Amino acid sequence: MAHSEQEILEGLGEIIEEIVGTEPSEVTPEKSFVDDLDIDSLSMVEIAIAAQDKFGVEIPDDQLKDLKTVQDVINFIQK
Amino acid sequence: MFSSPSAPRGAAIVALGEYQPSRVVTNADLEERVDTSDEWIQSRVGIRERRIAGPEDTVTSMAVAAGGKALAASGLSPEDVDLVIVATCTVEDQIPNTAATVAARLGVPAPGAFDLNAACAGFCYALGVASDMVRGGSSRNALVIGSEKLSDWVDWDDRSTCVIFADGAGAAIVSASEEQGVGPVVWGSSGERADKIYLRDHQYLYQEGQAVFRWTTTELYKVALEALERAGVEPSELTAFVPHQANLRIVESIAKKLGAPQALVARDIVTAGNTSSASIPLALSRMIGRGELPSGSTVLTLGFGAGLVYAAQVIRIP
Numbered sequence: 001m002a003h004s005e006q007e008i009l010e011g012l013g014e015i016i017e018e019i020v021g022t023e024p025s026e027v028t029p030e031k032s033f034v035d036d037l038d039i040d041s042l043s044m045v046e047i048a049i050a051a052q053d054k055f056g057v058e059i060p061d062d063q064l065k066d067l068k069t070v071q072d073v074i075n076f077i078q079k
Numbered sequence: 080m081f082s083s084p085s086a087p088r089g090a091a092i093v094a095l096g097e098y099q100p101s102r103v104v105t106n107a108d109l110e111e112r113v114d115t116s117d118e119w120i121q122s123r124v125g126i127r128e129r130r131i132a133g134p135e136d137t138v139t140s141m142a143v144a145a146g147g148k149a150l151a152a153s154g155l156s157p158e159d160v161d162l163v164i165v166a167t168c169t170v171e172d173q174i175p176n177t178a179a180t181v182a183a184r185l186g187v188p189a190p191g192a193f194d195l196n197a198a199c200a201g202f203c204y205a206l207g208v209a210s211d212m213v214r215g216g217s218s219r220n221a222l223v224i225g226s227e228k229l230s231d232w233v234d235w236d237d238r239s240t241c242v243i244f245a246d247g248a249g250a251a252i253v254s255a256s257e258e259q260g261v262g263p264v265v266w267g268s269s270g271e272r273a274d275k276i277y278l279r280d281h282q283y284l285y286q287e288g289q290a291v292f293r294w295t296t297t298e299l300y301k302v303a304l305e306a307l308e309r310a311g312v313e314p315s316e317l318t319a320f321v322p323h324q325a326n327l328r329i330v331e332s333i334a335k336k337l338g339a340p341q342a343l344v345a346r347d348i349v350t351a352g353n354t355s356s357a358s359i360p361l362a363l364s365r366m367i368g369r370g371e372l373p374s375g376s377t378v379l380t381l382g383f384g385a386g387l388v389y390a391a392q393v394i395r396i397p
Binding site: 041042046049061 | 122123287288289290292293296297328332
């Protein structure tokens with residue numbers, strides 16, 4: 001089942017709050033994980049795992065480095 | 080039919096011992112060598128300081144030191160030991176094996192002696208083998224040692240690995256016992272992922288951090304839970320969880336999934352670093368030394384590493 005952009009954004013906000021404690025309102029599409037949200041490479045793996053559970057889309061490790069912003073992840077999940 | 084020795088009812092750990100090199104290397108020391116920071120290291124891997132071997136420390140000498148302490152603590156004499164297994168993946172020389180030399184230096188006369196390479200799962204593999212050898216009547220008292228000098232196999236200019244690995248040894252004596260004090264080993268491997276942790280250029284430890292993190296945090300708690308189930312132990316009965324000290328975030332992530340909030344979680348990595356097959360017996364011995372694991376307490380171990388390989392079992396603290 002396809003998820004809307006807004007659903008994915010809200011879901012990512014919940015996931016990121018759970019993993020690194022960031023306010024969900026801070027998680028907006030243009031934000032960079034590393035530069036804006038202070039999320040490191042291991043937390044990115046945790047986000048990918050949680051996103052897979054939530055949205056049913058696997059994000060392999062070799063794709064993670066290309067997903068720099070929240071919008072990149074939204075696009076990947078919607079693809 | 081062949082005649083067989085009358086097998087004891089069980090096998091149990093009767094003593095532990097450890098050795099750490101005296102040289103302490105702090106995160107501040109590493110900041111002078113590579114582009115890193117105390118904050119980065121502590122947040123990524125949870126290590127504050129580690130012990131690095133001096134020129135006098137070898138895999139063999141550290142194994143002898145740890146094994147000698149375990150032997151002394153057991154009250155056994157060297158003649159009582161009939162099997163020596165050294166789990167290691169960092170020997171200086173492949174030939175001769177380490178275990179025979181270790182046995183000779185400890186004064187153990189002519190035991191069965193072999194090295195075992197199951198990388199960071201080595202101690203759990205060796206403990207499983209020793210426990211079954213004792214239960215099967217092939218050994219009465221086995222000395223099981225994990226000893227590693229990872230500093231020989233680290234690129235000290237690679238900030239992604241040199242902050243993690245360290246040196247040390249831990250040992251346990253496994254003896255015939257009325258009651259079984261070592262639960263069934265649950266072990267396995269995943270050789271199709273051999274490329275996730277290996278020696279780059281046959282020289283330097285390399286790992287795909289994200290792949291290893293994903294593997295350890297999503298698959299290994301199931302191995303740990305199976306070891307509990309096979310031993311007939313409920314998560315609520317655990318005194319402590321002592322997994323391989325790979326990375327504090329991996330340790331804590333697996334611990335969270337066990338459903339054992341009362342269990343003390345080993346955090347030996349904070350001051351000992353990642354010492355591969357030595358990390359579990361080292362942590363156990365140090366925790367016992369601090370009075371954190373009372374005699375008779377039930378502890379879950381879980382080793383995992385290059386191969387990929389993994390093993391878990393429940394043990395009773397002597």
